Amino acid sequence: MVCLALGMTGCQRTESPQFAAAPKLGELSVGLQTAAQAELVKYTGSFQQPLLVAEKDAPAVDLTRGQAVYQERCVQCHGVSGDGAGPAAKYMYPKPRDYRRGMFKFISASYGHRPVREDLVRTVRQGIRGTSMPGFNLLHDRDLQAVVDYVVMLSRRGELEEQLIDLAESEQEVDPELVKADLVTTVLRRWNDAEENEVQPLKSAPKFTTTHVERGKRAFLTKGCSKCHGEDGRGQTLDNRGNDVWGHPTRAADLTSGMLHGGTRPLDIYRRIYSGINGTPMPSFANALRDEPDTIWDLVAYVLSVSSRRREGQSPTPGPIRPYVPVATEPAPQPAQ
Ligand code: HEC
Ligand code: HEC
Incomplete structure (x- = not known):
């Protein structure tokens, strides 16, 4: 040019x-x-x-x-x-x-x-x-x-x-x-x-209520999500270090950042949880939650609620989170333009 x-x-x-x-x-x-x-x-x-x-x-x-x-x-x-x-x-x-x-x-x-x-x-x-x-x-x-x-x-x-x-x-x-x-x-x-092979939800999306969010939180803590994403979804855990198939270091998303990479439609989040994310440590939960279609939607409700918290003015709990990993050593992600 x-x-x-x-x-x-x-x-x-x-x-x-x-x-x-x-x-x-x-x-x-x-x-x-x-x-x-x-x-x-x-x-x-x-x-x-x-x-x-x-x-x-x-x-x-x-x-x-x-x-x-x-x-x-x-x-x-x-x-x-x-x-x-x-x-x-x-x-x-x-x-x-x-x-x-x-x-x-x-x-x-x-x-x-x-x-x-x-x-x-x-x-x-x-x-x-x-x-x-x-x-x-x-x-x-x-x-x-x-x-x-x-x-x-x-x-x-x-x-x-x-x-x-x-x-x-x-x-x-x-x-x-x-x-x-x-x-x-x-x-x-x-x-x-x-x-x-397009993923269509096993059940159609419910109208989300606080009950879905509460159940979603329980599932988040018991189905293994918190192992990588941390109990509060911020991803500050010791296990949260990995590599992607392209050979770069990667970490589980900070779900509270208000910037979901894969889109904010409930269907986008459903697909991330159901299918996992190609090339990254984010696993597919299609098998684990095969008999629990409602649980996937509960998790979606929880992810959505966590991700909009900062925008609603609620800061995540301050202070070191156990187990604590010092702030990122890589350069911070840059905001989309
Ligand atoms: C083994 C670690 C691991 C586990 C377990 C895990 N995740 Fe993830 N997750 C990741 C990583 C890594 C990413 C970021 C992938 C990327 O974009 O590079 C991610 C991304 C996501 C995203 C997409 C966020 C965005 O920016 O769009 C959602 C939603 C999500 N995880 C939800 C969950 C839920 C819910 C569970 C439990 C059912 C779970 N994850 C379990 C590692 C994990
Ligand atoms: C300023 C740098 C930058 C420019 C310019 C840019 N991209 Fe990207 N692109 C990225 C980054 C960073 C990612 C990876 C994001 C991630 O992994 O979450 C990406 C990812 C993608 C993906 C992969 C999405 C997926 O699902 O894996 C596609 C497709 C893509 N870009 C297309 C384009 C096209 C087409 C253009 C030009 C019209 C473009 N990009 C311009 C930085 C850029």
């Missing part, structure tokens, strides 16, 4: 960005690297001409537009290849998403699944409150849809690349037929599976 603004003169020596190869690719022999790269380019193109891994009859997507929006508004955090390591990412907590695993946190489908399109649209439009992920609700819908397609492209590219590396490692060759029949099909199946 800077180049465009400066006219052609400023641009000539600026190299066009490239998709970086996954570090694991470099561990293969040169022959295998070339073969894996060739297959990757066949299905996903290059930065100059990106391709979406998709079915033959899939609707056309405007990746040129998507790329322009992405390079202008997302790349500084999410990186050219979608590895989540853009120049601005260094001091952020949580880190921008590395799309290349196809794994997303705030989804409608159950644990382990891909997001449905609406999940990505919602995230980009609203942002993720309490993190550096801004909301882009002023983007023209065409640009928003295009950048979502571009994110899907980067994700599928990363997934295919990872599988190609695994295949090359285990077979010591990259058979194009196998890539087409197995690897590409696997990537597509995962994305197509999401919709039919």
